[in-house]
Amino acid sequence: MTKSDDFDLQAFLPYLLNQAAEEASLGFQKVYKDRYGLLRSEWRVLFHLGIFGRLTATEIGAKGKVHKTKVSRAVQRLADRRLVARARSEEDRRLEWLELTPAGEKVYQDLRAVAQEYEGTLQTKLSAEEVRVLKGMLGKLARRD
Amino acid sequence: MTKSDDFDLQAFLPYLLNQAAEEASLGFQKVYKDRYGLLRSEWRVLFHLGIFGRLTATEIGAKGKVHKTKVSRAVQRLADRRLVARARSEEDRRLEWLELTPAGEKVYQDLRAVAQEYEGTLQTKLSAEEVRVLKGMLGKLARRD
C-alpha cells in the first residue's frame, strides 16, 4: 500500500539494474570465491589476461573500467598465488607486462567453462531473442558518453 | 586482439549488467551523495519510507532486498540527521515504526523529482518500447528463484 505518491522504485532504472546485476552475479561469485578464493576484481583481471594474453595493468584498467588501485592489488594477490607472472618492460621501465602462468591458465579455463554454463542457466529465464535484445540495450546503457 | 579464445567478456551477463548498473547509477549517486551526503542504502531506505509511509526495518529489508544490518545502519544515520523518526511499537516492543520527518519528506520529494528527471535522461539512450521491454527482462532476472 503506497501513499498518495506514485513513484515506482521497481521501475527506476538504476535500482532495477542494480537488483538484476546483483542477482545475476551471485551464482558465479559463489564459484570463483568458494572454489578459488578470488575477489570480483581478481577474476576480472584473470579473465582479461586469459582473453587478451599479455597486458599491462593500465590496459586492464581501461578495458574493464577498473580503478588502478584495484588492479594493482588484484595483480599482487594473483602473483603471490603464482597465477599471474609479472615482467618489467625493458623499453619503458615504468610498466610491467602481465600474463597468466600455466596454473593461472588452468584456473581461467575452468572458470571460463563455468561462466559459459552459468550464462546458459541465466538465459533460461529469457528467450534467445530477448537475450540478444537485452545485451544490445545494456551495451548502450553501459557506454559512457 | 584476443588469443585463439572466443569468450566474450562484454557479453557475459553478470559483467555486462554490472557495467550498465554502475554507469546508470553514477548520475543519480552524484546528487544524493553530493547534495545530501547519503549512501546508497540510505537513499533506498528514504525512498521506501517516502513511498510506503510507515514501515519497520524488517519490512524495508524485505521490500528492497537489503540486509538487516544495512537497514539498521542506514536508519541510524538517517535518524541522527533527523530525516527519519523512530517509535517503539506498543504492541510488540521488539519492533520500531519508522517514518520520514518533515525534513526527511523534503529531501525525499527533492530526490524523487531528481530521480524522475534522471530516468528521463537515461531513457534518451533507448526508445520507449525498448525501455518497456528492458524493464520486463530485468524484472525477470532480478527475481530470485
Place this chain on the structure above:
DNA sequence: GCTTGTTGGTTACAAAAACAACTATTACCA
C-alpha cells in the same frame, strides 16, 4: 510458570572498496 525456539534489531570484528598521497620513470619543451 519454565524452557526452547523464533523474530526484530544492534554491535563487533574482519574483509573490501574508495580516495588521496607518494615513488619512479619517461616525455615535453624552453
Place this chain on the structure above:
DNA sequence: TGGTAATAGTTGTTTTTGTAACCAACAAGC
C-alpha cells in the same frame, strides 16, 4: 640540458560492507 609535467603503479588511511555473534522481546508447548 634542466625543469616541469605526465604516466605507471604502489602504499597508507579512511569508509563501507559482510558475517557472525549477540541481546531483548515474544510465542508455543508442556
